[in-house]
Amino acid sequence: MYYTQEQIDHANQADLVSFLQSQGEQLTRAGQEYRWKRHDSLTVRGNKWYRHSQSKGGGPVDFVMEFFGKSFTEAVELLTGEKGAAPPPDSPAPLSDFRLPPRSPTAEQVKRYLTEARRIDEDVTGFFISSGDIYEEAAHHNAVFVGRDEDGIPRYAHSKGTAGTFRLDVKGSDKAFNFCYRGEGERLFVFEAPIDLLSFLCLFKKEWQKQSYLALGGVGEKALLRFLSDRPNIKTVYLCLDSDQAGNDACSRLVELMPEGLTVHRLIPLFKDWNEVQTRRGEIADGKYIREAIYGLKEPPQEETVEIIRMSEVDTQTVEWLWEPYIPFGKVTIVQGNPGEGKTTFALRLAAACTTGRELPNMKPLPPFNVIYQTAEDGLGDTVKPRLMEAEADLDRVLVIDEAKRELTLSDERIEKAITQNGARLIILDPIQAYMGEKTDMNRANEVRPMFRRLADVAERTGCAVILIGHLNKAAGGQSAYRGLGSIDFRAAARSVLLIGRVKREPNVRVIVHDKSSLAPEGKPVAFCLDPETGFSWIGEYDITADELLSGAGGNNVTKTEQAERLILDLLADGKELASEDIVKAAAEAGISERTVQNAKRNMGGILGARRVGGQWYNFIKKKQPPEPAS
Secondary structure, eight states: OBOOHHHHHHHTTOOHHHHHHHTTOOEEEETTEEEETTEEEEEEETTEEEETTTTEEEOHHHHHHHHHOOOHHHHHHHHHOOOOBOOOTTOOOOTTOOOOOOBOSOOHHHHHIIIIISOOOHHHHHHHHHHTSEEEBTTTOOEEEEEEOTTSOEEEEEEEOSSSSOEEEOTTOOTTSOSEEOOSSSEEEEESSHHHHHHHHHHSOTTGGGSEEEEOSSSOSHHHHHHHHHOTTOOEEEEOOOSSHHHHHHHHHHHHHSOTTOEEEEEEESSSSHHHHHHTGGGOTTOOOEEEEEEEEEOOOOOOOOOOOOGGGSOOOOOOEEETTTEETTSEEEEEEOTTSSHHHHHHHHHHHHHHTOOOTTOOOOOOOOEEEEESSSOIIIIIHHHHHHTTOOGGGEEOOOOSSSOOOTTOHHHHHHHHHHTOSEEEEEOGGGGSOTTOOTTOHHHHHHHHHHHHHHHHHHTOEEEEEEEBOSOTTOOGGGOBSSOTHHHHHOSEEEEEEEETTEEEEEEEEEEEESSSSOOOOEEEEEETTTEEEEEEEOOOOHHHHHHTSSOSHHHHHHHHHHHHHHHTGGGOOEEHHHHHHHHHHTTOOHHHHHHHHHHTTTTEEEEEETTEEEEEEOOOOOOOOOO
């Protein structure tokens, strides 16, 4: 009983979803695929199936043989509903009359042959046996190597004796479809025999399933040219033929037959063929299985290529922080504000803290490290050093690049050298404008961008935090993003921008507002005090926005508290009582923090009452008591 190739093709075009449903099997939809309930790791789509737990799949005939225990002819009959025919007596079958030899119920003899005689690893052997591309013939227990077309339909089979030297292509085999593995990658590895292909996978196992592998069944070109025709994604071919005269001659001939546009290399095994390398790999101490790699046997016409970075190949990096989330290591941070409003004071306090291991508000402790401090506005001896001493800095850890012979610029190579030679983790340049270079127009983006790019690269390479101090322009009332001097590209290139300004109703208070943050959510505003009598001190978190700080339209603690008091009076008017958490929610919608609400409640202690109902606190306005009568 046999089937024509037309009948076999018809069976392999069967819709597996419909077939399973006709067999009473339960399926659940998963996107464009269906999952078989009896084997939940198996999905089907059209005439294709894939078992994810074993990384194997195929077409309908293989599916029925694998999961329903049918022989090849039984599988074709079940899928097509047609009986096979007997071949005409004494009449040779046509070349297209290809049928796989009946398979044995088990593959134990083939497994022993491959793993013991040929030393193929069990996982590689198991992969191809599970996929049906290698199986054991029923009659003689030969190993059968199956070649399929792009649709997964068997077109070729080679029988290899598990004992002795028997080998023979199955009658009707099409040599254009030899034993192979089709990956999604752009590289194809070519071998003379299936055993060499399997041996190579054992030797170079890492992520092998990404690429494609083909056995020629000798040294002919038919299978190679057909494979390349079906797989236009292949860009590079590795000829892995035997290390003998026949292999050398075949490589020379195949290179000439390769389509244009391909890159062709040759890998020569350490011994005669790859299976000999695999069986003797214990003798190879250094793991060098390749005798010689010959590159560039053929290459596509050279043209200028665009260098591409694939995101899949980019290493994910965790941001390291000097002061989270305000100042990252390895990035550029801008600190800007109006003259005389605390920028340099903050920079010197930060530098001092870094040299001694002290902490800023909410700052995680760090061991002391060297800091480079460059200033073009203050004298080192009369201004910078006394202020560092006042901040209790370790002066041995504060370094300055000598500019006596040559002024420093943002693109100066001395910056990177100074950082690396001294192990500095922070460099401060105050102000930006003084380090642009006399020929650079800081208002022209095309001049600013390359300079900042080079500086950002230095920060990235060294892991050093770079802080640039900048003045604001005089455009009163403008948004903070457009108040920095020079091109907006200053701000765009920085990963963090801090704005420092004076609170108008509290002239001794300065606030640091996180005006831009590309690496983390913006931090809350932080304030410090510059008291003429007591000196510098940190205040902590402060309610104000960048634009409020610049415009003087309010936003300081006093104004926010007053706003909260008015809101509470409105909410509790006409004798209303309201849960404390509802007052906080209403304040948040008005842009007032919970902390400010609590401050307002303390200020209103004389008129604001509170009582507990169950697990909830309620607030109300106390009723005025009538005045006592005069005595």
